[in-house]
Amino acid sequence: MVLFEELVLTATIVTIFASSGLSRPKSDESNGLQEISEDLDLEPMIINRGPFFDKSASKNVTALVDKTSYLNCKVRNLGNRTVSWIRHRDLHLLTVGRMTYTSDQRFTSIHNPLTEDWTLQIRYPQRRDSGVYECQVGTTPPIGIPMHLSVVEPVTTLLGGPEMYINKGSTMNLTCIVRHSPEPPPTISWTHNSQEINYDSPRGGVSVITEKGDITVSYLLVQRARSSDSGKYTCSPSNANPKTLIVHVLNGEHPAAMQHGGQLRLEYPLSAWFLSVFVALVGL
Template sequence: MGEAEGFKVVNLLLTCIFLPYMASASVLVHDNKWEPRPRPYKYWADLQKDPVFHPDNVKDVVVARHSIAFIPCKIIGLVDHSVSWFHKPSSMLLTVDDFVYTTDKRISSHINEERTEQVLMITDVNFEDEGEYTCQVSTQPAISLNFHLHVIIAVAMIKGKKERYLNSGEDIVLRCTIPRLTYSPEYFLWYLGNNIYTYEDKENVEVITESKTRSSKLVIHNAQVSDSGNYTCTASNARPSHVIVHVVPEEVPSAIHHEDSSGCTSTSERLQNFLLIVIYAVFVT
């Protein structure tokens, strides 16, 4: 074996022996060159930055009485810092991370896996729970962000007139919303009369619930006279809203029955409707 070949063998043996140690020492050998091992940039960058509150935090939270309140505190670069929740004005300590210090069993705190959002949860909310809540991060010095919880008696609202007329074959479209709430209700229910409106076996009926707009829309395509009745929309922990729908046969124009939003027709409107009925009776029948 020549001198050059012997040098290559020795070099190979040394590389195999010391490569693990070089790797653990944050260096790499590439094309016979020594190069520093790259650090996990994102992790180190997060460690070097102080935590800050996310600008998209919603500071006013509106919930319905007897529902569940979620107060999310969004934080950038939390890493291994702790998050505490306080209730003002007494500055009572409620939670630290997921440890609960208050004796109120309705209260808990939860953090997501990415450690970017700490949520204070209060079940069966009542008016006494209204007020200011503080989210505090254990930096030096500590940083805090205040949230205000509003507890209301939620009321469902069906948009439009409270009494409606349409001809058979037209579509019934009813849209129900829960104003002011900052979260979507757990459920919406529609009633026809005193019974829950079931639509699973009806191909011409669809119910569309949108969590972003906190609304539910009931659509009955090609409505018939049998679809007439008192429709009610209700949601979890919300007062219901009602609307009366009249579906009239095609032979009788629905315009004859239209009333103003107050539910009462003026004298001129009644006279006009009477003349329409007379003209219809004379020329059609």
């Protein structure tokens, strides 16, 4: 009984398809649809979006005065378009392609045909070169990406200068500070009377501690100061200007200013008190 009902149901479905004009696609048509589907899978449609910038490159570059700097621009799908560099300050065209279009020959465009990088090289940059530069592609209309260049000049400060007075037998603490450096100085050297200080000398008690960061500080410590420790001390960061001070190690003398354990004090506390009161009054 069940078999008979299934046969009747099958016959009914076939009749409905036949009356509605629906039928299974022929073999050739099925093969054609399959080929079209395979073609779409193997060769998807490619849309040419034109040149565009790879924005992973840094848009903020810090350079040191007189140290060659580079602004890098990565352009994808450039085609036959031209890349130019423009200075925003005066809208001056600096380079077109690999050619320099300014009389200032410090600016050069660098490009390796095997890469998508277009680099603006700036030799001997000065603080006046700070500002916005734009990497521009000659599409219609042009497209560009701005980059900001900051040219800084690190400043070295040697606390207590230009002359420092300390008592014989006390600890001499010379503190050298380096500011406005895009990166901590790789090295900081100390000299005494133009001779590099030997921290392993038989004299002993001489050491240096350097803390690197946005502001780098180097401490030269000389324990049990003696008369031979007097003289000219120079702190020389590898990426900043050197700074010098004169140290006087005193044996019972009484100059106007003395330093004990790295702390400066005035020999005349009453005068210091009057000075502090005067400064306070002026500030009111």
